[in-house]
Amino acid sequence: MIHNPQIECMPREEMRKLQSERLIKTVKTCYEKVPFYKRKMDELGVKPEDIRSIDDISKLPFTTKYDLRDEYPFNLQAVPMTDVRRIHASSGTTGKPVVDTYTENDLKNWSEGVARVMAAGDIGPGDIVQVSYGYGLFTGGLGAHEGAAVRGAVQLPTSAGNTEKQIMLMQDFGSTALACTPSYAMRLAEAIHNSDVVSIDNMKLRAGFFGAEPWTEGMRHELEEKLHIKAYDIYGLTEMSGPGVGGECEYQDGTHLWEDMFYPEIINPDTLEPVAPGEFGELVFTSLCKEAMPILRYRTRDLTRLIYEPCRCGRTAVRMDRILGRSDDMLIIRGVNVFPSQIEACLTEFPAFQPYYFITVDRVSNEDTFDLDVELKLPYFSYAPEKQMPFLKPLYDRIVSMVGIKPNIHIQPPMAIERSIGKAKHVLDKRKFKD
């Protein structure tokens, strides 16, 4: 089902016109109301009048996470606090969190973006959407909550954690949709299957909206099978309001980006030049509707590519490929670039393994070490090396061929790897403490 056909299926020429109008307005506001943007544009010698259409976007300065930190908390705000209705902040792994503030309209647009994703999963009145993203400063909980509200669905704000109670309510209330991180969805699926109290056969789940961290096709299949649902990707970031910057349609073939609100570009992170259409690079967004904290050419550090071919669903909104990871999640091990999501992709090819893993990287005698903890599912698990070997060897070979380096794999007993209720932590890089 399409939530807003007029926008989601708008002819591309018309969309460019809309984007142009909105960009001109956004740039003018940024220049006049936010000293940071005036300074940056003056440095580049760009005036708001130089921006006459969306084609002029490359004249504008980039904004980075460091800029947001320097302008913490409210220096990038373009409206007085009397116009603001909400403040959110991302976890911010180091230092100060990233802050976003919202006017009434910003909140409306944000939930519209989420509603478009949920509509693709046919969510509407009568649906019970269990929101197991964390509620609080994190945008996941309230973002999914308000999106479900726009669809006229029942909001079930369980938040993240308290897993046993979650699955009980899921069954007793008859939740039809689940919104959470893919890691937590996996944890819930596992709890359901291990439970004596609930059974997936007594549940009414049919759709899952998973995001806030990278996940793979393998993980999708696993979740769809275990939870008896169709699993949709939902993408977003605090800097662009939160989840619902885009999402998958019923064809699950790329994540549509809501380009009327966020203009996407892909750049080469080294040269900062746009890549050729369809090539991989860093995703950059310019907000086209945000009032409280408009943002110009924000470098997300997310690595992906854009797909411009029309989608079978009829939406004209551009699609993006799965996010490989953030550039800061990329590990360089023995000179080879490794994304944790590649390990997940390998792992999920082998049904005997759980999709849980933990990578430990270290440097010993000037050489990088790459240790990988994985879990075998119950009937296959054994402490005996000769019983582990038939499972271990194919996984090892697959990782060597796909990633290009040799892992030191350790098979752990069931439940040994930590389960996450939010964004999973997959890596410990001990080299960081040695430099």
Ligand code: ADP
């Ligand atoms: P934090 O920076 O603290 O993680 P956010 O919740 O704002 O805070 O995180 C946004 C980031 O989460 C995105 O930039 C992206 O890296 C990741 N992300 C969000 N949704 C997805 C998704 N569907 N697939 C992959 N990565 C995602």
Ligand code: ZN
């Ligand atoms: Zn589509």
